[in-house]
Amino acid sequence: MAYQSYRNSTLGNSLQEINFRGSLNTYRFCHNAWTFVLNDVEFREVTELVKVDKVKIVACDGKNAGSNTTE
Amino acid sequence: PKLYRSVIEDVINDVRDIFLDEGVDEQVLMELKTLWENKLMQSRAVDGFHSEEQQLLLQVQQQHQTQQQQHHHHHHHQQTQPQQTVPQQAQTQQVLIPASQQATAPQVIVPDSKLIQHMNASNMSAAATAATLALPAGVTPVQQILTNSGQLLQVVRAANGAQYIIQPQQSVVLQQQVIPQMQPGGVQAPVIQQVLAPLPGGISPQTGVIIQPQQILFTGNKTQVIPTTVAAPTPAQAQITATGQQQPQAQPAQTQAPLVLQVDGTGDTSSEEDEDEEEDFDDDDDEEEDKEKDGAEDGQVEEEPLNSEDDVSDEEGQELFDTENVVVCQYDKIHRSKNKWKFHLKDGIMNLNGRDYIFSKAIGDAEW
Numbered sequence: 001m002a003y004q005s006y007r008n009s010t011l012g013n014s015l016q017e018i019n020f021r022g023s024l025n026t027y028r029f030c031h032n033a034w035t036f037v038l039n040d041v042e043f044r045e046v047t048e049l050v051k052v053d054k055v056k057i058v059a060c061d062g063k064n065a066g067s068n069t070t071e
Numbered sequence: 072p073k074l075y076r077s078v079i080e081d082v083i084n085d086v087r088d089i090f091l092d093e094g095v096d097e098q099v100l101m102e103l104k105t106l107w108e109n110k111l112m113q114s115r116a117v118d119g120f121h122s123e124e125q126q127l128l129l130q131v132q133q134q135h136q137t138q139q140q141q142h143h144h145h146h147h148h149q150q151t152q153p154q155q156t157v158p159q160q161a162q163t164q165q166v167l168i169p170a171s172q173q174a175t176a177p178q179v180i181v182p183d184s185k186l187i188q189h190m191n192a193s194n195m196s197a198a199a200t201a202a203t204l205a206l207p208a209g210v211t212p213v214q215q216i217l218t219n220s221g222q223l224l225q226v227v228r229a230a231n232g233a234q235y236i237i238q239p240q241q242s243v244v245l246q247q248q249v250i251p252q253m254q255p256g257g258v259q260a261p262v263i264q265q266v267l268a269p270l271p272g273g274i275s276p277q278t279g280v281i282i283q284p285q286q287i288l289f290t291g292n293k294t295q296v297i298p299t300t301v302a303a304p305t306p307a308q309a310q311i312t313a314t315g316q317q318q319p320q321a322q323p324a325q326t327q328a329p330l331v332l333q334v335d336g337t338g339d340t341s342s343e344e345d346e347d348e349e350e351d352f353d354d355d356d357d358e359e360e361d362k363e364k365d366g367a368e369d370g371q372v373e374e375e376p377l378n379s380e381d382d383v384s385d386e387e388g389q390e391l392f393d394t395e396n397v398v399v400c401q402y403d404k405i406h407r408s409k410n411k412w413k414f415h416l417k418d419g420i421m422n423l424n425g426r427d428y429i430f431s432k433a434i435g436d437a438e439w
Binding site for chain 1: 395396397398399400401402403405412414416417418419421423424426428430431432433434435436437438439
């Protein structure tokens with residue numbers, strides 16, 4: 001809940017949409033969290049392009065199921 | 072961007088109440104804020120208004136003096152690496168030159184007392200700050216300034232705006248000796264880290280901490296790590312000595328137990344590229360010690376096998392493994408067809424090549 005309000009307020013409407021492309025090295029889905037390790041990725045924004053040899057992406061559920069277990 | 076600023080403000084204000092409730096001094100809160108901003112600034116060119124103002128005052132006063140000196144000494148060894156705004160070089164090490172600083176030329180010679188206080192007061196943060204020195208993410212260069220008195224002042228640049236100078240109370244000799252060596256060594260981007268532990272014990276452990284991350288940073292670069300002469304942090308020193316590249320340490324400065332690890336190029340270095348400096352640590356430590364007793368050559372021989380290990384070990388990161396580029400976000404949809412993956416992500420914070428990015432939506436493709 002806190003995160004959601006944070007998302008919509010503090011974060012504001014941050015940067016635009018980003019596209020990225022690369023090759024997947026590993027993927028993991030555990031406890032509803034995805035963890036990817038991508039190689040040779042290109043992150044493309046309208047304004048700029050960032051290339052990176054290796055990136056780790058950790059993604060939690062963005063839908064309703066998002067909640068803090070500690071609370 | 073402004074985002075950071077607003078986040079910081081929000082947090083600080085929200086936390087202020089709690090801090091006061093706990094009976095914690097407001098000053099601590101300010102310190103927290105300053106340190107936070109410093110860290111931020113060092114990692115990217117965010118305009119830190121608050122702390123920077125403070126720093127600016129100090130800087131203006133002493134900037135000239137130190138800068139000149141530093142220019143002199145450091146220009147050679149250190150490579151000018153603009154912190155973040157400039158496209159980062161391929162080098163694994165980020166060495167920030169004293170001179171080429173973006174926002175300001177933050178060489179602030181903070182009065183020792185203040186520095187010490189700062190360091191002491193914020194134990195963790197100081198360590199973190201110091202750690203940041205070596206760390207690429209923001210990499211704060213540690214600069215040595217030779218003061219007129221011949222004392223080496225270690226300028227720790229915690230952030231663009233804030234530089235702390237650690238004055239070595241001891242080991243003056245040590246430092247001096249080391250310096251001349253470094254230069255001829257032609258070290259490329261030596262981040263000379265002198266962890267001086269002249270400060271009260273509180274700092275010592277920190278220095279130990281600091282050193283380590285620094286070493287990690289230097290992959291492929293030769294750096295001289297001069298362990299503080301202070302006996303206190305022997306473990307720290309041990310770590311220090313184990314910088315990725317160890318050379319037959321001239322150890323000129325081995326007046327004391329601590330091992331002076333000269334990673335600089337005296338020409339003897341075994342391996343140029345150290346992938347795993349960390350792993351080398353312990354091994355090198357032992358070697359260093361043996362070396363001292365046996366002599367340079369023996370040490371070299373011992374070192375070589377060690378260093379060859381380096382090559383075998385895994386390359387920790389193509390670029391800056393410290394900055395293993397990360398993205399933390401939420402996923403809307405993750406899809407896969409055979410080996411084709413599609414990612415629909417949202418609200419993410421990224422750190423790529425040391426820089427921070429944010430997105431509200433991201434779509435990606437990858438093949439496994």
